[in-house]
Amino acid sequence: MNLFNLRRTVPSLEDLAVEPYANASAPAFSNECLMPSVQRPQPVFVRGQGSWLWDSEDRTYLDFTQAGAANSLGHSPSVLVAALAEQAQSLINPGSGFYNRGMLKLADRLCRSTDSDQAYLLSSGTEACEAAIKLARKWGQLHRGGAAGIITASQSCHGRGFAALSAAGSGAPGNRFGPGLPGFSQVPFNDLPALHAAVDAQTVAIMLEPIQSEAGVIPATEHYLKGVERLCRELGILLILDEVQAGIGRCGTLLAEQLYGVRADIIALGKGLGGGVPLAALLARGKACCFEAGELDGTHHGNALMTSAGLAVLDSLQEHGFLQQARHNGEYLGQELTRLASRYAQGQVRGQGLFWGMTLADESADAVVKAALHEGLLLSAPQPDCLRFTPALSVSKGNIDEMLLRLARAFSRVRTAQLHCRKGVAV
Numbered sequence: 116m117n118l119f120n121l122r123r124t125v126p127s128l129e130d131l132a133v134e135p136y137a138n139a140s141a142p143a144f145s146n147e148c149l150m151p152s153v154q155r156p157q158p159v160f161v162r163g164q165g166s167w168l169w170d171s172e173d174r175t176y177l178d179f180t181q182a183g184a185a186n187s188l189g190h191s192p193s194v195l196v197a198a199l200a201e202q203a204q205s206l207i208n209p210g211s212g213f214y215n216r217g218m219l220k221l222a223d224r225l226c227r228s229t230d231s232d233q234a235y236l237l238s239s240g241t242e243a244c245e246a247a248i249k250l251a252r253k254w255g256q257l258h259r260g261g262a263a264g265i266i267t268a269s270q271s272c273h274g275r276g277f278a279a280l281s282a283a284g285s286g287a288p289g290n291r292f293g294p295g296l297p298g299f300s301q302v303p304f305n306d307l308p309a310l311h312a313a314v315d316a317q318t319v320a321i322m323l324e325p326i327q328s329e330a331g332v333i334p335a336t337e338h339y340l341k342g343v344e345r346l347c348r349e350l351g352i353l354l355i356l357d358e359v360q361a362g363i364g365r366c367g368t369l370l371a372e373q374l375y376g377v378r379a380d381i382i383a384l385g386k387g388l389g390g391g392v393p394l395a396a397l398l399a400r401g402k403a404c405c406f407e408a409g410e411l412d413g414t415h416h417g418n419a420l421m422t423s424a425g426l427a428v429l430d431s432l433q434e435h436g437f438l439q440q441a442r443h444n445g446e447y448l449g450q451e452l453t454r455l456a457s458r459y460a461q462g463q464v465r466g467q468g469l470f471w472g473m474t475l476a477d478e479s480a481d482a483v484v485k486a487a488l489h490e491g492l493l494l495s496a497p498q499p500d501c502l503r504f505t506p507a508l509s510v511s512k513g514n515i516d517e518m519l520l521r522l523a524r525a526f527s528r529v530r531t532a533q534l535h536c537r538k539g540v541a542v
């Protein structure tokens with residue numbers, strides 16, 4: 116008899132935290148042809164409304180990820196549906212080489228709303244960050260003797276293109292495919308002396324997220340961001356803020372820089388600007404406005420359909436009381452998460468507006484996310500010991516209370532599983 120066959124595999128904490136789906140039938144859709152580049156759980160989503168999603172088995176989920184904060188107004192908001200339907204009837208994309216009304220209106224609206232001088236429209240946050248880097252380097256050629264060095268913070272995320280990955284440094288997830296591009300260096304976040312020491316004659320810009328998302332929702336301190344702005348002014352280099360995640364109301368103000376009372380030369384926007392459709396923007400101010408015709412282009416840049424979404428999102432966010440309500444609900448979310456963290460002996464709760472992270476007492480974030488999914492709650496884990504909460508900006512207090520109940524049940528599941536693990540129980 117082969118004794119190895121009798122040995123049972125020891126289940127992981129994540130497996131122990133959930134029981135198999137009740138009455139789980141064979142998946143209705145095959146994933147065989149999809150490249151396995153992203154690890155996804157089993158449900159196949161078919162419908163969404165506000166803070167809620169439904170899968171193909173008609174199970175409901177409360178969504179506190181909202182497509183990584185892209186769905187600023189929640190799932191299928193009526194204003195976005197109406198704007199897209201109306202625009203799709205008349206014009207989808209005349210091509211980036213021609214003007215369309217939405218392109219002109221959105222560029223104008225973004226500049227007026229953010230006190231910027233120029234805007235360029237793109238399709239993803241990665242593209243906006245890469246365009247920001249190109250713009251800074253163009254400025255370096257014109258005004259700093261060809262300086263091209265960009266300093267970023269360790270553990271930053273500026274997207275998944277090669278320049279964006281190089282900006283984030285070798286530790287960035289997905290940065291495993293050979294050497295990065297030259298001209299980027301990283302220093303610890305919230306460390307002004309380290310930043311000061313890293314600047315040299317080759318430096319053209321400092322590029323930062325006001326709140327580091329993938330690092331575990333770590334806000335810049337006001338002292339730090341104001342200090343960085345001052346340093347840039349004193350040394351005559353550019354400040355680039357990557358507000359792809361933190362901008363467009365996510366932190367309770369239209370731009371996160373407003374919270375800090377700073378003013379960047381270049382800003383990258385994305386995610387929430389399209390409310391769930393692919394739309395991003397590059398904003399430039401004053402001396403940084405130095406691109407000329409032919410230096411940026413892309414098939415979908417300024418696409419009429421996508422820009423109609425951007426205008427609908429801005430209309431909602433700029434409605435009287437909308438951001439005030441988001442700030443109010445954000446404070447409630449932060450306060451109640453802190454209470455829950457203390458009840459379950461977890462760590463720190465940090466963030467702004469409706470952008471929060473909770474550090475855990477151990478590296479159980481993936482297990483909590485999995486247990487939460489079984490409780491019908493969608494969360495993300497940017498770090499092994501950190502949960503991230505990015506609900507719709509239109510989330511209600513009722514949604515927040517329901518999320519807290521489901522999260523508490525997920526914590527209990529994981530705690531029970533941890534006890535089983537300690538006792539060495541196999542299931």
Ligand code: PLP
Nearest residue numbers: 239240241272273274328359360
């Ligand atoms: N910058 C930040 C701060 C991000 O969080 C992300 C994506 O998560 C990006 C850039 C890249 O955006 P996208 O995924 O739209 O390319």
